[in-house]
Amino acid sequence: MPNNQDLQDLVIQVRRDILRMVHKVNSGHPGGSLGCTEFFVALYNEIMDLKDGFDMDGKGEDVFFLSNGHISPVFYSVLARKGYFPIEELNTFRLINSRLQGHPTTHEGLPGVRIASGSLGQGMSVAIGAALAKKLNGDDHLIFSLHGDGELQEGQNWEAIMFAAGNKVDNLIATVDRNGQQIDGATEEVLPLGDVAEKFRVFGWDVLEIENGNDLEQVIAGLNEAKKRTGNGKPVCIVMTTVMGNGVDFMMHTHAWHGKAPNDEQLEIALSQNPETLGDY
């Protein structure tokens, strides 16, 4: 089990990976990626019970699904640094013939990815299906998923939320990244989501909140608490408040960096705020 300093170092390094990946191809989504860096680092290095290697079925291990696929940079960086594929491959992000497509896909056979995502609102249904398969297989490992808050505007989520509660899918921990931003502005201005936690509660989920999803200790504590609450007849939801663009001062508290890459000068400033820890790819 890595200590917190190791994880903090990894957080910084993943931020650098994200910034360098999107800068190189002048495209991609740094804002949401930076906001969820602590979550991904904690999940893959502290929380999930994972086998060595990768197979699609994921039997006998915890399984994660990313529903808001546009934050692929943080997903790819954390997968690579966990050993799913060579770290150097981050160099190929969004390039032609790469396994690191703009949005994650199984189509190119990238280890660590089990579903395509990018067209929003589909990941919770998939996570529920995988959770049901685990139950049928007598596998007591858990399914984790991550969803953007704006993504909850897609109606399929609410079909899935209703199903999971009605069918007691209690081996599922779905986390909502409540950064309050989406492409066209603040979620509460584009289409108000209101009290997300209360909505899940009313639908029959066990809900907990992580007040600062960019505080590694809070994230780890929240995810551990969520694990404790599984197996009790209710699906578990974490509403996790994060700051989009976290770790780079000029990217924070705005939706401007949702889908925009930094230029050379901006990259230099951003990287200087996150000095190299584990080595750049």
Added chain:
Amino acid sequence: MTKYTDQGKQDTRSGFGAGMTELGRTNPNVVTLCADLVGSLKIETFIKENPERFFQVGIAEANMMGIAAGLTIGGKIPFASTFANFATGRVYDQVRQSIAYSDKNVKICASHAGLTLGEDGATHQILEDIGLMKMLPGMTVINPCDFNQTKAATLAIADHHGPVYLRFGRPKVANFTPVDQKFEIGKALMLNEGTDVTLLATGHLVWQSLIAAESLENQGISVEVINIHTIKPLDEEAIIKSVKKTGCVVTAEEHNFLGGLGESVARVLATRHPAPQEFVAVQDSFGESGTPDQLMEKYGLDNKAIEAAVLRVLKRK
């Protein structure tokens, strides 16, 4: 002409149900999902015998397709069932991203396809589903012709790894193919050898084609009838071989002429062996309420329409 006997009219959806019953008993990885249409899909026996392997999702088809995709992760073989309209057009993006693009081993099982669900009208009929599904890379598209063949196809797709669209219907139609036949995906079936014209039919129009062929034979026209139960992958060799012999072709399907079997055949002919072709299909319109027989006549999908199309194509040879 080869004689075929109707063993007693049955609906193809009941063939699907019979296939599911058998799969429930023989393949422990098969699971079934349905969106509030259990009775229409004839899967009551599967559910009764395997309640833990059935998931009622309610009126929520998008969620059903996503759950089906997720169930494959862990080795299950999900059969997601509803009406053809709700299994394709309504959830196209879910099928596209979570199933087809993600290479998931999901069987999309669609009843009430085409016009012949009848009185419910165009909101529930669909004449675009073959086109929608065949355009998805990696998707297999199957449209069997009768009860026995639908049952056989249901069993066969469980052993085929990859996404499949299985299309069947509501009305009771002639059941004339062998009981317990072996179903080979992508392999066209020769029903009657002939020399003057090739008649390629799929689904409910296979039986109508046999009736038309018999009538034409009495007029001295030799019709080669081939059952194209698999629209994708298409048995191009069987089609080319036949058209090389006959020199012209009629395609027959309960579908829009845009995007259906006819267009798939036209592509093969245009690139490999150009020949006159006539289409028996719906002429780019929606359906309407009516009895199945009335609709098939009005929209030009019955044996008489097939006969007329054969006479037209022969003049173009």
